[in-house]
Amino acid sequence: MKTYNDVKLAQELIKFPTIKTEDKGIMKFLSKKLSSIGFKCTIIKSKGTELKPALNLYARFGKSKPHINFLGHTDVVANLNNWKVSPFKAVVRKGYLNGRGSQDMKGGIACWISAVSNFIKNKKFKGSISIIISADEETTGYGCPAVMKYLKRKSEKIDFSIVGEPSSNKSVGDEIRIGRRGSMNGIITVYGKSGHSAFAGSYINPCTALGKIIAKLKSSSLDNGTKFMPPSNLEFTKMNVDNLSENVVPQAASAKFNVRFNSKHKSSSLKKKLNKMINIVAKKEKCKTKIEYRVSGEAFYTKPNKKIFMVKKIVKKVTGKSAKLNCRGGTSDSRFLGSIPRLELGLRNNTIHMVDERTSISDLKKLTKIYYNILENYF
Numbered sequence: 001m002k003t004y005n006d007v008k009l010a011q012e013l014i015k016f017p018t019i020k021t022e023d024k025g026i027m028k029f030l031s032k033k034l035s036s037i038g039f040k041c042t043i044i045k046s047k048g049t050e051l052k053p054a055l056n057l058y059a060r061f062g063k064s065k066p067h068i069n070f071l072g073h074t075d076v077v078a079n080l081n082n083w084k085v086s087p088f089k090a091v092v093r094k095g096y097l098n099g100r101g102s103q104d105m106k107g108g109i110a111c112w113i114s115a116v117s118n119f120i121k122n123k124k125f126k127g128s129i130s131i132i133i134s135a136d137e138e139t140t141g142y143g144c145p146a147v148m149k150y151l152k153r154k155s156e157k158i159d160f161s162i163v164g165e166p167s168s169n170k171s172v173g174d175e176i177r178i179g180r181r182g183s184m185n186g187i188i189t190v191y192g193k194s195g196h197s198a199f200a201g202s203y204i205n206p207c208t209a210l211g212k213i214i215a216k217l218k219s220s221s222l223d224n225g226t227k228f229m230p231p232s233n234l235e236f237t238k239m240n241v242d243n244l245s246e247n248v249v250p251q252a253a254s255a256k257f258n259v260r261f262n263s264k265h266k267s268s269s270l271k272k273k274l275n276k277m278i279n280i281v282a283k284k285e286k287c288k289t290k291i292e293y294r295v296s297g298e299a300f301y302t303k304p305n306k307k308i309f310m311v312k313k314i315v316k317k318v319t320g321k322s323a324k325l326n327c328r329g330g331t332s333d334s335r336f337l338g339s340i341p342r343l344e345l346g347l348r349n350n351t352i353h354m355v356d357e358r359t360s361i362s363d364l365k366k367l368t369k370i371y372y373n374i375l376e377n378y379f
Helices: 006-014 028-033 105-123 144-155 206-219 265-283 306-319 361-378
Strands: 038-044 054-061 067-073 097-100 128-134 160-163 175-177 182-189 233-240 252-261 288-297 324-326 343-346 358-360
Touching: 006 028, 006 097, 006 105, 006 206, 006 361, 028 038, 028 054, 028 105, 038 144, 067 105, 067 144, 067 182, 097 361, 105 182, 128 144, 128 306, 160 361, 175 306, 175 343, 175 358, 182 206, 182 265, 182 306, 206 233, 206 252, 206 265, 265 288, 265 343, 306 343, 358 361
Parallel strands: 067 128, 067 160, 160 343, 175 324
Antiparallel strands: 038 054, 054 128, 097 358, 182 252, 182 288, 233 252
16 A cells, blocks of 8 residues: 655645646646545536636545545645745755645645555544545635535535644644634625715715715624634725716715624625615615625634544644634635534645745644544544
8 A cells, every 4th residue: 555755745746836726637646646545536627717627626535434524725826926946846945845835735735645645554444534625725716616516416424524724823733723704795886866066955975875884884893703703894995986077976986895704694694784784874865775795705613522622632742732723814615614514724824825935844744643643533
């Protein structure tokens, strides 16, 4: 039975320039690696950013319960100029692996596959291990839902998932995500009545109404937060009035906003809450409104349970430090896992998306050891 070295595998993965949803042969490469250690691999297509579809991977070892899963992604952000070391050469220098994706998150994928290959070789166990690798976590986010749809069709149930996002801060394992806030974007367009600014009473100013709507939404508390998540927060990010004249009251004015909301809300209930506040102000100002929403992801939270405390104990054993449970960060593919209990545990995030992204070799070794111990204790 083959085993894989975490550093070497991470280097091989980094050398695929998988920007946006570009595959460049990486899913075929991973399928070959995983098939050689006994995984059954399936390539699942999803909508890509270009004309061709994106390719995602689902691989499973075993058929019985319990079923533990690893979720990762192969796509990387661009930001490729002014690097000291070529972003896709995967150079190891002075104890660090340099390259785009070394932390986010090809390094994490390599650690999991290395741990799994050693675990399968050394241990007999009853249960299943699966791996989901999406092609578009950084962009469209169609890949993971396509895989989840496939699993539903096949009636495959995941009991617990480890999401390999770079969740660690100052040292590997110092933070474990047990949830993330939801994210929702909105556009408010207020329609008034245009007119000459010299003739008060002949017009209805949508700018005034929009200003009052903004003030209302910013001064209203959405909630008081939860134990692991801060209060939900709404921020206006852009205002626009299509008007070239200083002495003309415009017909319409609009503003864009983003809400990061905690697990006290679903996007549907939050929309109703915001619509009610907006409509109260608009009615008072005798204006009409149009409100459009786009939900990037719902808030989710896994209540600390035996498995999460087991992972905390393993981190303590491997690193000597106690992991903090939190729900920090933006959105990730974890938002597509529905009700599956999960946590996010990966490499450090101190250089992700930056020029000269890199991870220390010792961090890779520690994470591989943590993942191996998770498998050992899970089964």
